[in-house]
Amino acid sequence: MAGLAASFGSGAMTNDIAGLDKSDVALIIGSDTSECHPVLAARLKKAAVDGKVKIIVIDPKRIKMADFATIYACQRPGTDVAVLNGMMHLIIKNGWEDKKFIEERTEGYEALKEEVAKYTPEYVEKVSGVPAKTLEQIAELFGRAETAALYYAMGITQHTTGVDNVRSTANLQMLCGNMGKVGGGVNPLRGQSNVQGACDMGGLPNVFPAYQKIGDAAVQEKFEKFWGVKLSDKVGMTMTVAFDKAYNGEMKAFYIMGENPMVSDPDLHHAEEALKKLEFLVVQDIFLTETAQLAHVVLPATSPAEKEGTFSNTERRVQLLFKAVNAPGQAKHDWEIHQLIANKMGLNWNYTKAEEIFDEMRKCTPSYAGLTYKRLGFAGMHWPCPNEEHPGTPVLHIGKFTRGLGLFAAIPFKEPAEMPDKEYPLYFTTGRVLQQYHTGTMTRKTPGLNNLAGPHVMLSVEDAEAICVKNGDKVKVSTRRGSIVTGAFITKRCPKGTVFMPFHFAEAAANKLTINALDPIAKIPEYKVCACKIEKG
Amino acid sequence: MQITINGRPVEAKPGQTIHQAAKAAGIYIPTLCYHEKVGAAGKCRVCVVEIEGMPALQTACSVEPREGMKIKTRTDRVLAAQKLVVDLLLSTGTHDCLACDQNGHCELQDVAYYLGMERGSFKYADVESVKDDSSEFVSVERSKCISCGRCVAACNNTVTNRVLDFKYRGHKAEIVFDDDKPMGESSCVQCGECAQICPVGALTDKLSKGKARRWDTEKVYSVCPYCGVGCKLELHVDRKKNEIVRITGAEGAPTNNGMLCVKGRYGYDFVGHPDRLTTPLIKENGKFREASWDEAITLVAGKLAEIKQKHGADALMGLCSAKVTNEENYTFQKFFRTAIGTNNIDHCARL
Ligand code: SF4
Ligand code: SF4
Ligand code: SF4
Ligand code: SF4
Ligand code: FES
Numbered sequence: 001m002a003g004l005a006a007s008f009g010s011g012a013m014t015n016d017i018a019g020l021d022k023s024d025v026a027l028i029i030g031s032d033t034s035e036c037h038p039v040l041a042a043r044l045k046k047a048a049v050d051g052k053v054k055i056i057v058i059d060p061k062r063i064k065m066a067d068f069a070t071i072y073a074c075q076r077p078g079t080d081v082a083v084l085n086g087m088m089h090l091i092i093k094n095g096w097e098d099k100k101f102i103e104e105r106t107e108g109y110e111a112l113k114e115e116v117a118k119y120t121p122e123y124v125e126k127v128s129g130v131p132a133k134t135l136e137q138i139a140e141l142f143g144r145a146e147t148a149a150l151y152y153a154m155g156i157t158q159h160t161t162g163v164d165n166v167r168s169t170a171n172l173q174m175l176c177g178n179m180g181k182v183g184g185g186v187n188p189l190r191g192q193s194n195v196q197g198a199c200d201m202g203g204l205p206n207v208f209p210a211y212q213k214i215g216d217a218a219v220q221e222k223f224e225k226f227w228g229v230k231l232s233d234k235v236g237m238t239m240t241v242a243f244d245k246a247y248n249g250e251m252k253a254f255y256i257m258g259e260n261p262m263v264s265d266p267d268l269h270h271a272e273e274a275l276k277k278l279e280f281l282v283v284q285d286i287f288l289t290e291t292a293q294l295a296h297v298v299l300p301a302t303s304p305a306e307k308e309g310t311f312s313n314t315e316r317r318v319q320l321l322f323k324a325v326n327a328p329g330q331a332k333h334d335w336e337i338h339q340l341i342a343n344k345m346g347l348n349w350n351y352t353k354a355e356e357i358f359d360e361m362r363k364c365t366p367s368y369a370g371l372t373y374k375r376l377g378f379a380g381m382h383w384p385c386p387n388e389e390h391p392g393t394p395v396l397h398i399g400k401f402t403r404g405l406g407l408f409a410a411i412p413f414k415e416p417a418e419m420p421d422k423e424y425p426l427y428f429t430t431g432r433v434l435q436q437y438h439t440g441t442m443t444r445k446t447p448g449l450n451n452l453a454g455p456h457v458m459l460s461v462e463d464a465e466a467i468c469v470k471n472g473d474k475v476k477v478s479t480r481r482g483s484i485v486t487g488a489f490i491t492k493r494c495p496k497g498t499v500f501m502p503f504h505f506a507e508a509a510a511n512k513l514t515i516n517a518l519d520p521i522a523k524i525p526e527y528k529v530c531a532c533k534i535e536k537g
Numbered sequence: 538m539q540i541t542i543n544g545r546p547v548e549a550k551p552g553q554t555i556h557q558a559a560k561a562a563g564i565y566i567p568t569l570c571y572h573e574k575v576g577a578a579g580k581c582r583v584c585v586v587e588i589e590g591m592p593a594l595q596t597a598c599s600v601e602p603r604e605g606m607k608i609k610t611r612t613d614r615v616l617a618a619q620k621l622v623v624d625l626l627l628s629t630g631t632h633d634c635l636a637c638d639q640n641g642h643c644e645l646q647d648v649a650y651y652l653g654m655e656r657g658s659f660k661y662a663d664v665e666s667v668k669d670d671s672s673e674f675v676s677v678e679r680s681k682c683i684s685c686g687r688c689v690a691a692c693n694n695t696v697t698n699r700v701l702d703f704k705y706r707g708h709k710a711e712i713v714f715d716d717d718k719p720m721g722e723s724s725c726v727q728c729g730e731c732a733q734i735c736p737v738g739a740l741t742d743k744l745s746k747g748k749a750r751r752w753d754t755e756k757v758y759s760v761c762p763y764c765g766v767g768c769k770l771e772l773h774v775d776r777k778k779n780e781i782v783r784i785t786g787a788e789g790a791p792t793n794n795g796m797l798c799v800k801g802r803y804g805y806d807f808v809g810h811p812d813r814l815t816t817p818l819i820k821e822n823g824k825f826r827e828a829s830w831d832e833a834i835t836l837v838a839g840k841l842a843e844i845k846q847k848h849g850a851d852a853l854m855g856l857c858s859a860k861v862t863n864e865e866n867y868t869f870q871k872f873f874r875t876a877i878g879t880n881n882i883d884h885c886a887r888l
Pocket of ligand 3: 681682683684685686687688689712734735736737739740
């Protein structure tokens with residue numbers, strides 16, 4: 001979320017789900033919404049069918065949302081910045097930008113204007129494959145809309161240029177004055193139930209809860225006082241860097257809670273080697289995942305159905321979970337396990353239930369300060385909520401950005417780290433399918449979901465014909481990092497030259513093929529583009 | 538505005554229908570085709586009432602009251618009309634409630650109970666059960682369908698998946714998937730919205746078949762563990778068996794208003810799965826063995842402390858999780874920052 005934080009001062013989705021039918025136009029870029037966020041997609045589809053919102057879809061795959069769109073454009077994987085700059089080029093050229101908004105609420109506009117001047121529709125067509133005419137139509141529909149929203153997901157972030165992509169979406173929304181109002185906003189759709197919450201709680205190497213910066217003297221002092229111990233003021237390591245260091249032997253121990261990086265991490269050989277080199281690996285989970293199998297100690301945790309607590313969803317809504325069933329065997333809540341280890345190491349924690357932790361947390365987490373279990377009630381509430389009288393904040397940045405003025409950034413287009421060439425002539429890209437979730441440790445326990453969606457690779461009709469495979473035939477997909485043989489799913493939704501593979505399946509782990517080139521700032525791996533070749537398997 | 542229902546003064550808000558005003562005042566008027574999410578369809582006519590000054594019976598689900606309106610819900614005429622509707626429905630379908638999964642949650646049963654009816658009185662040739670079991674998660678029994686149209690409206694206008702439609706009109710009306718395909722072969726994405734909204738046992742959740750009677754389960758609110766939309770769930774729990782027997786979406790929740798996708802609604806087998814970890818495991822000679830909590834915690838705490846001492850706190854890394862609660866992510870990072878003394882904390886999901 002480094003991109004949005006730099007532009008606005010906060011990295012979260014700016015608008016709420018209930019307000020999404022208040023837009024005139026919704027731009028969906030890099031989000032296969034109906035597969036990855038089906039219920040939010042349902043609301044968008046309804047708004048489109050009811051004639052409330054006109055949808056624009058820009059995606060390398062002709063995703064289902066395109067069937068509900070007024071305009072669909074297919075760009076080459078990894079060319080989002082060029083397309084977005086091209087839109088801004090046309091918007092400025094035609095005078096559709098929101099001059100008052102730019103003047104009063106932003107800075108850095110001149111640099112942006114200068115940068116996008118180069119992105120003529122003809123140039124953008126050349127690099128992205130989006131026809132100049134289509135780009136003009138998109139710019140007009142979007143630029144002239146009274147209120148337009150923008151939605152993206154991993155199709156935007158999982159690139160070496162992920163932060164650039166995100167900042168470009170922010171540029172576009174500031175340019176059109178779509179920030180800080182109902183029905184507008186930049187809306188990153190979070191892929192996992194509580195990834196927003198994990199970040200809010202300080203599950204990041206550079207911040208304490210509520211994004212209070214590590215190393216800031218006042219913040220350090222506050223937390224040292226609050227927790228009663230001396231704290232490190234050195235920014236920690238991101239996961240991807242830590243894996244590299246584990247591989248080199250510099251890192252000695254990992255404690256992994258509820259995640260399965262063996263399947264989700266890019267360039268898997270490397271991840272496995274890295275974990276095997278550790279002196280000590282603790283995995284706390286509900287199943288003996290691929291990652292847990294490598295552990296020295298495995299600690300059994302409870303599932304969400306067995307506990308009380310809160311999740312924060314993609315729109316920053318904090319919602320309560322209640323205990324439905326008893327956990328199996330001796331499994332314990334994650335927080336209970338933390339407390340046992342902490343106390344064994346000499347601390348003195350005394351939590352007896354989740355609510356006590358929540359009440360402690362909100363004392364050091366200003367954006368959650370006004371939330372209580374009682375107030376969350378049935379509907380939940382949006383952070384920021386600074387005090388117990390505050391109603392919560394469905395729309396961010398009204399009247400003022402978190403950082404004061406919104407910051408434009410001139411973002412030049414850069415090609416992906418690995419481009420198709422003679423030997424590997426096709427684009428390879430990964431993603432999710434509706435019926436499975438993440439590394440499959442949960443969804444794959446339901447036989448019906450497996451019957452609906454097993455491992456496969458999606459090919460365009462043309463590419464399949466070129467190697468003479470039919471639906472269901474075995475295909476060997478290879479990249480510079482390895483190859484996988486799996487069944488072909490031939491579809492008109494895939495454009496010629498692009499191969500798509502879901503990453504949920506350990507036995508055909510798409511991430512064995514992806515490249516572990518990282519975005520230099522956000523350290524997000526480039527899952528979305530690399531080069532591959534296909535053969536009959 | 539003031540109206541009276543069965544002689545009782547009732548306050549009605551502008552825009553409310555007679556049914557809504559009555560419901561708010563705790564007065565039952567049966568409905569079958571109406572559902573608050575898809576609105577009034579005016580199809581079943583089971584909701585008829587008598588209004589003073591109006592010769593014909595009126596449908597309470599669609600008529601908005603006017604100031605001073607005098608409404609009666611249980612006159613002989615009303616009851617006779619309602620009985621005729623229900624009689625026809627019972628006589629033309631396979632409404633043998635004993636093994637029906639909707640039993641206890643069925644709106645047709647509720648109306649029949651309200652009207653004191655046991656079974657239909659019209660004698661048609663034997664009605665045969667017509668089932669479509671082709672879908673992974675939804676059972677279709679067309680012979681229980683009362684053609685209310687809720688599922689068609691929901692599939693098209695709520696979840697907007699545009700799969701369901703009616704084949705014929707009037708009495709012969711029959712729901713179809715796409716151009717009359719078996720449900721499992723249609724473009725249905727198995728979101729289950731139609732099963733949630735069907736008033737009878739025509740569309741039901743397959744995974745819940747024979748699992749628990751409705752009155753034996755308790756509803757517990759939770760949040761979907763999968764994607765970031767955070768749909769609000771109702772977990773239907775059989776406490777005696779310690780088992781989730783059904784999941785429905787919470788109607789009225791601001792995130793999902795009752796809707797769910799196939800994962801959130803049907804992907805709950807993992808909770809009670811036999812592969813769940815039940816004890817701590819310690820690896821010895823390349824193999825796991827079961828251990829007590831005491832032993833495992835002592836080992837973990839000892840090892841972490843030892844490595845910290847030998848290599849410094851920054852040689853340790855914690856990966857927190859997008860699958861656990863805020864409270865647990867909070868305690869995890871607090872543990873790393875205070876007990877270990879490093880900011881090496883990250884999570885696996887970058888979006
Ligand atoms: S649908 Fe209702 S009335 Fe018909 S059998 Fe089932 S419970 Fe009985
Ligand atoms: S399950 Fe969903 S998509 Fe399928 S028919 Fe029912 S409402 Fe439509
Ligand atoms: S299947 Fe159910 S919801 Fe659909 S028309 Fe028949 S009775 Fe109504
Ligand atoms: S039910 Fe589907 S759309 Fe809703 S949170 Fe779960 S996975 Fe996401
Ligand atoms: S509920 Fe009124 S006509 Fe069906």
